[in-house]
Amino acid sequence: MTKGFSEGEAAMLGRFVPPPLAPGFADRVTARLPSEGVIVPKRRDPRGGWRRGRIALVAGVGSALLSVGAAASGILGITVQNMPVIATIAAAVDAPRAKPVAVDPKPVRAALARPKPEVRGQTGERAPPPLVQTQLPEATRLAEQIEARMKRRDARGLGVPSIAMIEARRDRMIARGDPRAETMTAALAILKSREDAGALPAPRSQNQPKRDQWRARMAALSPEQRAVVEARRERRRLQRQEAAETGAAPADAKPAQSVDRRSESGANGQRFRQKWMEMTPEQRAEWRARRDAREATMTPEQRQQLQERRDQRRQQMLRGREGLTGGPEPAPLDTPAPQ
Amino acid sequence: MQPAGADGQSDDVLMARVLLRDRASFRLLADRHGERIYRIAWRMTGNATEAEDVAQDSMLKLWSQTGWTAGQGGVGAWLARVATNGCLDRLRKSRFRSDDEVPERADDAPLADAAMAQADEAQHARDAIAELPDAQRAAIVLTYYEDLPNRDAADAMDLNIKAFESLLFRARTALKHALAGLREEAA
Numbered sequence: 001m002t003k004g005f006s007e008g009e010a011a012m013l014g015r016f017v018p019p020p021l022a023p024g025f026a027d028r029v030t031a032r033l034p035s036e037g038v039i040v041p042k043r044r045d046p047r048g049g050w051r052r053g054r055i056a057l058v059a060g061v062g063s064a065l066l067s068v069g070a071a072a073s074g075i076l077g078i079t080v081q082n083m084p085v086i087a088t089i090a091a092a093v094d095a096p097r098a099k100p101v102a103v104d105p106k107p108v109r110a111a112l113a114r115p116k117p118e119v120r121g122q123t124g125e126r127a128p129p130p131l132v133q134t135q136l137p138e139a140t141r142l143a144e145q146i147e148a149r150m151k152r153r154d155a156r157g158l159g160v161p162s163i164a165m166i167e168a169r170r171d172r173m174i175a176r177g178d179p180r181a182e183t184m185t186a187a188l189a190i191l192k193s194r195e196d197a198g199a200l201p202a203p204r205s206q207n208q209p210k211r212d213q214w215r216a217r218m219a220a221l222s223p224e225q226r227a228v229v230e231a232r233r234e235r236r237r238l239q240r241q242e243a244a245e246t247g248a249a250p251a252d253a254k255p256a257q258s259v260d261r262r263s264e265s266g267a268n269g270q271r272f273r274q275k276w277m278e279m280t281p282e283q284r285a286e287w288r289a290r291r292d293a294r295e296a297t298m299t300p301e302q303r304q305q306l307q308e309r310r311d312q313r314r315q316q317m318l319r320g321r322e323g324l325t326g327g328p329e330p331a332p333l334d335t336p337a338p339q
Numbered sequence: 340m341q342p343a344g345a346d347g348q349s350d351d352v353l354m355a356r357v358l359l360r361d362r363a364s365f366r367l368l369a370d371r372h373g374e375r376i377y378r379i380a381w382r383m384t385g386n387a388t389e390a391e392d393v394a395q396d397s398m399l400k401l402w403s404q405t406g407w408t409a410g411q412g413g414v415g416a417w418l419a420r421v422a423t424n425g426c427l428d429r430l431r432k433s434r435f436r437s438d439d440e441v442p443e444r445a446d447d448a449p450l451a452d453a454a455m456a457q458a459d460e461a462q463h464a465r466d467a468i469a470e471l472p473d474a475q476r477a478a479i480v481l482t483y484y485e486d487l488p489n490r491d492a493a494d495a496m497d498l499n500i501k502a503f504e505s506l507l508f509r510a511r512t513a514l515k516h517a518l519a520g521l522r523e524e525a526a
Contacts, residue, residue, distance in 0.1 A: 004511050005483075009518050013483065015461035016468060018381035021391065025377070026369035029398045030362055 139186030146191060147200060154201035162203030163188070163195055235278070269313060350414040357402065369398045372415055375485065376422040382480045383426035385469055393429065397421040412494060419487065420495035423477050430473045467517035475510030482507060 005013060146166065154160050170188055173181040194200050205211075218226055279287070295303060348367070356364035376397050380390035397418050468476055474496065481492040493503035 005515070009515060012460045012464045012518055012522075013468075013514075014464075015457060016382065016464035016484075017461070018378050018390070019387050021374050021377045021394075025373040025391070025394065026366045029369045029373065029395050030366045032395060032399060033362060033365065033402055 136186065138183045139190060142183055143187035143190035143194070146187060147194060150201055154204070158204075160201050160204040163192060163200075165203075166191065269317070354401075354414055358404065358406070365398075365402055368401065368414060372418050373398065375415065376418050379419060379422050379480055379485060380426050382468065382484055383423070383473075383476060384429065385465065389429065393422055393425045396425055412491060416487075416491050416495065419481065419485065419491075420497075423481065423495050424497075427473050427477065463518065463521040467514055467521055470517050471510060471513055474506055475513060478503065478507045478510045479514060 150160050166184075166188055170181060170184045173184055191200065218229065221229065276284070295306070298306065348364075350368065350371070353364040353368050357368065373394055377390050377394040380393035381387060384390055384393065400421050401414070401418065468479065471479065477496055478492060481487045481495055482489060487495065489503060489507065490500055492507075493500045496503060496506075498506065
C-alpha cells in the first residue's frame with residue numbers, strides 16, 4: 001500500500017479513513033429510482049419502412065417507364081447531340097500554309113538569270129532587290145575581292161568574316177539605301193556558292209588572334225599576377241555592366257576613331273582619373289615607375305612634346321574643375337592605361 | 340467478465356437485468372459498489388453527506404443506462420469514473436458558490452493520548468490531501484486508496500496514460516511535501 005510513499009507517509013495516509021456508509025444505502029438508492037417501465041430503444045416509425053420502400057419503388061418504376069417510353073418514341077436519338085470533338089475542331093481550322101523557302105541559286109548563273117520575286121518579311125523591311133544581268137560583272141568582281149580578302153586574312157591569322165556577317169552588312173546597306181546593295185546581293189550569292197563548294201576559308205572570330213595572344217600572355221604570368229589581371233577584368237566587367245544599366249558610357253570604353261582629339265583626350269583623362277582613384281598605392285607606385293622608365297628612353301624632343309601636352313591638360317583640368325582642388329595625378333595621353 | 344458477488348451473479352448479468360428494469364438486480368449492484376464509490380466521493384469531497392449524494396447519483400446514472408457493453412471496463416470501473424467526474428463537478432461548482440468550507444463538527448469527547456495522536460495523523464493526512472488540486476487528489480484516491488491500475492484510473496479521469504502518470508507523479512510529490520510540512524508543524 002506504500003506505492004511510492006515511505007512507511008511513515010503510508011501510515012499517515014492510512015489514517016485517512018472515511019466514516020462508514022450509513023446502512024441502507026442500496027434501499028435509499030432503489031427508492032429514488034423513477035417508477036417507469038422498461039426503457040427500450042426508440043423504435044422506428046412502424047410505417048416508416050413501408051413508406052420509404054414505397055417511395056423507392058415508385059421512383060424506380062417511374063424512371064423505368066420514362067426510359068422505356070423515351071426509347072420507344074425515338075426522342076433519345078433526337079436529343080442526343082454530337083459533341084464537338086478534337087478532330088472536328090481541328091478539321092475546321094485551315095491547314096498551315098508552308099512558309100516561302102528562300103533557296104540559294106545553284107548554279108549561280110541560273111539564279112542570277114531568274115530574279116527572285118520580291119518578298120516582304122513580317123517586319124516590313126525591304127527585301128533584297130532582284131538581280132539583273134548587267135550587275136553580273138561587278139558582282140563577280142566584288143565577290144572575288146571579298147574572297148581574296150578573306151583568304152588573305154586567313155593566311156595572316158586574322159579574323160575571317162562569315163557569310164552571315166556579310167549578309168548583315170548587305171542588310172545595313174539596304175537599310176540606308178545604298179545603291180551598291182544590289183551588287184552586294186549578287187556577290188553574296190556567288191560567295192554562298194563558293195562556300196558550298198568549300199572554296200572559302202572557314203570563318204573565324206575577329207578577336208581570335210587577340211584572344212590567342214592574350215591567353216599566351218596570361219599563361220606566362222605567375223598565379224599572383226594572373227589573379228591581379230583577373231580581378232582587374234572583373235572590375236572592368238562590373239563597370240561596363242553598371243554603365244550599361246545606367247545608360248552611361250563605361251569608364252574604360254574605347255572612344256570611336258572619329259571622335260575629336262580634344263574630346264577624346266578629355267574622355268581619356270576622365271577615365272584615367274577614375275582608374276587612378278581605384279588604384280592601390282602599390283599600383284600607383286608601379287605605374288609611376290613604368291612612366292619614369294618610359295620617359296628615360298625618350299629623346300629630348302619627345303620629352304618636350306610630352307611636357308607641353310601635360311601642361312595643356314593640366315590647364316584644361318584646372319579650368320574644368322572651376323576652383324576645385326586636389327585629385328589624382330594626371331597621366332600622359334600617350335601612355336596606356338595602367339595594367 | 341466481472342467476478343461474481345456473494346449472491347453468485349456477476350456484474351454483467353446483473354447489469355443485463357438492470358437494462359430490463361430489474362430493481363432487485365439494481366439493488367444488488369448498489370449494495371456491491373455503493374461502499375466503494377462512497378469512499379471515493381468522501382475522500383474527494385471530504386464530506387460524508389455529499390459523498391453519499393455522489394454515490395446515489397452515480398447509481399442512478401447506472402439505472403438510466405439504456406445500453407451496456409462489456410468493453411466499458413465493468414460496472415465497478417464505470418461507477419468509479421462517474422463518481423470521480425461527479426466529485427470534480429461538484430468541487431468546481433462549490434468553488435464558485437462559496438470559498439468557505441463546511442467545518443467538520445468537533446468531537447468534544449475526551450481522548451486518550453494514543454487516540455489523540457491517531458486523530459492528529461488522520462487530520463494531517465486529510466489536510467494534506469485536501470490541499471491537493473482536485474485532479475491530483477482524484478489520482479491519489481483512485482490509485483492509492485482504491486488500488487485502481489493506472490490505466491483504469493486514467494480512463495476514469497478521461498486522460499491518456501501518459502498524462503495521468505504525469506499527474507500522479509506531481510500528486511505524489513505534492514502530497515509528500517504537504518505531509519512533511521504538516522509533520523514539521525506538528526513537531
